[in-house]
Amino acid sequence: MTGPLVPFREIVLKVHSRCDLACDHCYIYEHADQSWLTRPKAISDEAISWTALRLAEHAKSHALPSVSVILHGGEPLLAGPARLRRICEELTGALDGVAELDLRIHTNGLQLSTRYLDLFSEYNVRVGISLDGDRRANDRHRRFADGRTSHPLVLRAVELLRQERYRHLYLGLLCTIDVANDPIAVYDALTELDPPLIDFLLPHATWDAPPARPDGSPTAYADWILAVFDRWQAQGRTVPVRLFESVLSTLGGGPSLTESLGLAPTDLVVVETDGTLEQVDSLKSAYEGAAATGFDVFTNPFDDVAAHPGVRARQLGLAGVSETCRQCPLVRSCGGGLYTHRYSSGNDFDNTSVYCTDLEALIRGIERRTAASTVSPAVTDPGVLMAERQDLTRILLAEVHQELDGRGGERWDEVWQLAGALEGHADVLDTVYGHPYTHTWLQVTLTALRTGRPEAAPYALQLASYLAAAVVRGGLDLPVRMPYRDGRLRLPTLGELRLAGPGVTGEAQVRPADEGFQVRVDGRAPVHVRTGEESDGWLPVRMLGGAGAPALRLDDLDPYRDCFGAPVRERLAVSEVADFGERLAGAWELLRQAAPEQAEEAADCLTTVTPLVSGEPALGRHGYGALGIALPGSPRALAPALLRGFRRAKLQALVEVTDLYAQDGCWRHPAPWQDEPVAVSELLAGAYERVGLAAFEPAGADQAERALETLGRAAELTSSGQRLVDELWKEAGRG
Amino acid sequence: MTFQTSASFAAAKKNRVPLAQINVRSTDTARKLARVLPSAADRTLRASTFNSAL
Numbered sequence: 001m002t003g004p005l006v007p008f009r010e011i012v013l014k015v016h017s018r019c020d021l022a023c024d025h026c027y028i029y030e031h032a033d034q035s036w037l038t039r040p041k042a043i044s045d046e047a048i049s050w051t052a053l054r055l056a057e058h059a060k061s062h063a064l065p066s067v068s069v070i071l072h073g074g075e076p077l078l079a080g081p082a083r084l085r086r087i088c089e090e091l092t093g094a095l096d097g098v099a100e101l102d103l104r105i106h107t108n109g110l111q112l113s114t115r116y117l118d119l120f121s122e123y124n125v126r127v128g129i130s131l132d133g134d135r136r137a138n139d140r141h142r143r144f145a146d147g148r149t150s151h152p153l154v155l156r157a158v159e160l161l162r163q164e165r166y167r168h169l170y171l172g173l174l175c176t177i178d179v180a181n182d183p184i185a186v187y188d189a190l191t192e193l194d195p196p197l198i199d200f201l202l203p204h205a206t207w208d209a210p211p212a213r214p215d216g217s218p219t220a221y222a223d224w225i226l227a228v229f230d231r232w233q234a235q236g237r238t239v240p241v242r243l244f245e246s247v248l249s250t251l252g253g254g255p256s257l258t259e260s261l262g263l264a265p266t267d268l269v270v271v272e273t274d275g276t277l278e279q280v281d282s283l284k285s286a287y288e289g290a291a292a293t294g295f296d297v298f299t300n301p302f303d304d305v306a307a308h309p310g311v312r313a314r315q316l317g318l319a320g321v322s323e324t325c326r327q328c329p330l331v332r333s334c335g336g337g338l339y340t341h342r343y344s345s346g347n348d349f350d351n352t353s354v355y356c357t358d359l360e361a362l363i364r365g366i367e368r369r370t371a372a373s374t375v376s377p378a379v380t381d382p383g384v385l386m387a388e389r390q391d392l393t394r395i396l397l398a399e400v401h402q403e404l405d406g407r408g409g410e411r412w413d414e415v416w417q418l419a420g421a422l423e424g425h426a427d428v429l430d431t432v433y434g435h436p437y438t439h440t441w442l443q444v445t446l447t448a449l450r451t452g453r454p455e456a457a458p459y460a461l462q463l464a465s466y467l468a469a470a471v472v473r474g475g476l477d478l479p480v481r482m483p484y485r486d487g488r489l490r491l492p493t494l495g496e497l498r499l500a501g502p503g504v505t506g507e508a509q510v511r512p513a514d515e516g517f518q519v520r521v522d523g524r525a526p527v528h529v530r531t532g533e534e535s536d537g538w539l540p541v542r543m544l545g546g547a548g549a550p551a552l553r554l555d556d557l558d559p560y561r562d563c564f565g566a567p568v569r570e571r572l573a574v575s576e577v578a579d580f581g582e583r584l585a586g587a588w589e590l591l592r593q594a595a596p597e598q599a600e601e602a603a604d605c606l607t608t609v610t611p612l613v614s615g616e617p618a619l620g621r622h623g624y625g626a627l628g629i630a631l632p633g634s635p636r637a638l639a640p641a642l643l644r645g646f647r648r649a650k651l652q653a654l655v656e657v658t659d660l661y662a663q664d665g666c667w668r669h670p671a672p673w674q675d676e677p678v679a680v681s682e683l684l685a686g687a688y689e690r691v692g693l694a695a696f697e698p699a700g701a702d703q704a705e706r707a708l709e710t711l712g713r714a715a716e717l718t719s720s721g722q723r724l725v726d727e728l729w730k731e732a733g734r735g
Numbered sequence: 736m737t738f739q740t741s742a743s744f745a746a747a748k749k750n751r752v753p754l755a756q757i758n759v760r761s762t763d764t765a766r767k768l769a770r771v772l773p774s775a776a777d778r779t780l781r782a783s784t785f786n787s788a789l
Contacts, residue, residue, distance in 0.1 A: 010785055104783065199787075264784070268784075268785060281787075381743050383747075391747070397754065399772075402759045402760075416755075655770070656771050657767070659770075
């Protein structure tokens with residue numbers, strides 16, 4: 001098996017190997033593996049120290065920002081407060097300054113008392129309690145060895161946790177599903193306890209020991225869970241339910257939130273009470289010794305376990321599931337189910353999950369119930385797409401502020417404050433933040449900040465020039481101090497003032513004035529600039545448009561416009577601008593005749609054209625609204641090229657604000673326009689472009705439809721991606 | 736441009752989080768950043784995914 005080693009971020013630490021309950025569904029005591037019989041009851045001091053040491057060295061060598069340690073059993077509280085204190089002390093001490101430590105304990109709650117909770121409060125150990133629902137449901141399995149109920153004791157533990165002083169430690173409730181229980185009674189009983197999270201868990205089962213299906217239904221578990229889902233929805237999702245949130249996350253292109261679903265590689269290791277290192281705990285349900293690795297904390301670093309073939313087998317993503325799963329469009333959400341649930345003695349783990357029919361019905365059921373809310377409205381509403389783009393620019397700006405972390409000094413504080421103060425003038429800020437090359441400046445600045453380049457802070461301080469441009473545009477009576485470089489004072493979207501010769505850097509004060517602004521440098525007399533007129537030293541951004549074409553900035557000045565992967569032109573001559581405008585107007589007329597709706601949308605969305613030296617209209621690393629265009633040939637050639645550029649720009653804008661697909665490149669698909677198969681992103685882009693250009697290039701329409709058919713079966717598409725494909729079918733006249 | 740006067744743009748604008756209050760370390764915002772700055776993906780703290788069923 002190849003690929004980089006996946007570090008462990010979760011450690012399940014078995015602190016006690018016995019339990020004070022005798023649940024008949026417990027995988028530790030009642031399933032195939034009986035290794036608990038040979039383990040020491042409580043973890044030893046030596047095993048604790050070595051675990052802390054191994055974890056710290058692992059976190060350090062892999063530069064992990066955080067690690068979770070789950071204190072587990074048996075019943076972990078049986079280890080007693082003194083041993084648990086020692087564990088917390090050792091782990092906290094070892095991880096101090098290395099990585100953030102997320103400490104948790106999973107308990108049946110029977111022994112929970114203020115003594116434990118005070119200790120947990122000291123070390124911020126959050127507590128998850130196992131409870132299978134109402135008393136009837138809980139009594140079905142979770143009983144003492146003599147058959148007594150545990151329910152009142154568990155409720156007492158939860159009540160303790162809900163007290164104000166311990167509430168912050170309340171992690172949630174873990175409920176193992178039994179379809180014989182009433183799903184609504186179970187859910188209501190859990191929500192009555194006001195948990196911060198509910199975790200519904202499928203009982204561990206394999207093809208050798210399949211789950212109970214009292215009525216024989218192949219979707220009994222899905223039906224049960226969906227009944228809870230409907231209740232959860234109807235009540236306004238008042239409590240996070242991890243299973244539901246995980247499915248919703250993967251349907252939207254995000255990660256799975258539980259190891260029981262999704263294709264994410266396993267990052268979990270188990271330390272037993274005797275210090276032996278094991279694979280994921282649930283494997284104990286498969287066969288005797290299934291979780292064993294042969295390693296222990298005394299002699300082996302965690303990297304040894306991470307390289308173990310059994311662990312690697314669960315880190316292969318798509319390649320690690322069965323052939324049937326690899327062909328299934330739902331595999332990104334279910335991930336083939338929990339590894340243990342795939343086991344059969346005849347075929348090992350190369351099977352679908354024993355819960356496959358349930359997982360399919362569950363995911364489809366949730367998808368059907370939530371389609372309206374999980375699809376990004378940006379897919380169908382250009383106004384929302386624009387709003388999300390503005391949102392993205394502001395987030396990038398906030399990220400610059402975060403990354404600077406004091407590196408910008410007092411000057412940055414002043415500029416950042418001004419940016420905040422100008423929020424009340426959103427219209428003028430929107431024009432400047434929405435300028436496509438503002439996005440480029442932010443990306444360049446963030447890259448410089450993250451790589452520690454010395455020019456990063458000066459890049460960031462250019463924010464002042466964007467704010468000055470906004471102030472001038474809005475005519476706000478506010479002086480703005482801003483830098484000039486290389487003798488040029490640049491006001492994005494407006495133009496450039498040559499103040500001095502090359503190489504001269506300094507600071508100027510800009511203030512709005514009659515039809516433009518005044519600029520004052522080093523106490524000299526102010527210079528008045530009318531922004532619309534080219535004058536001595538002032539080069540305005542010129543506008544194209546008129547004669548039916550939309551008003552577009554011809555930006556041949558912005559220093560960040562050189563982002564197209566093709567050389568950009570320097571300042572165009574007046575005659576070239578006139579020529580450019582004429583051909584653009586001609587092309588736009590043709591566009592409006594051939595594709596009126598797209599022409600209208602393009603006119604609303606495109607703001608900026610940057611002349612390139614040569615080549616087709618291109619996109620680069622910029623925000624929505626820009627096209628790089630070489631001085632155009634005939635309007636007839638330019639019209640489809642413009643439309644192609646707009647389609648590409650829009651899809652890029654969409655992909656940057658919503659997840660249309662996930663795990664791009666994991667699958668390869670046939671593309672009707674070439675021999676080599678392509679990734680889903682390429683297939684979607686090809687179809688998107690060809691559907692849009694059908695009026696100019698009818699031969700591409702058939703290829704587009706075949707691509708859309710393939711996309712309809714693609715596992716990578718999210719709910720938003722599927723909706724986009726539906727929209728493309730409509731646009732192609734087949735929806 | 737007319738998008739700035741569309742109802743959906745106006746509605747989103749009204750609900751904007753003030754610049755100074757944007758939490759770039761929240762899961763949602765980190766995900767937005769990761770789409771345009773892929774190196775941001777692993778900078779977030781990872782939530783536990785352990786499936787206990789005990």
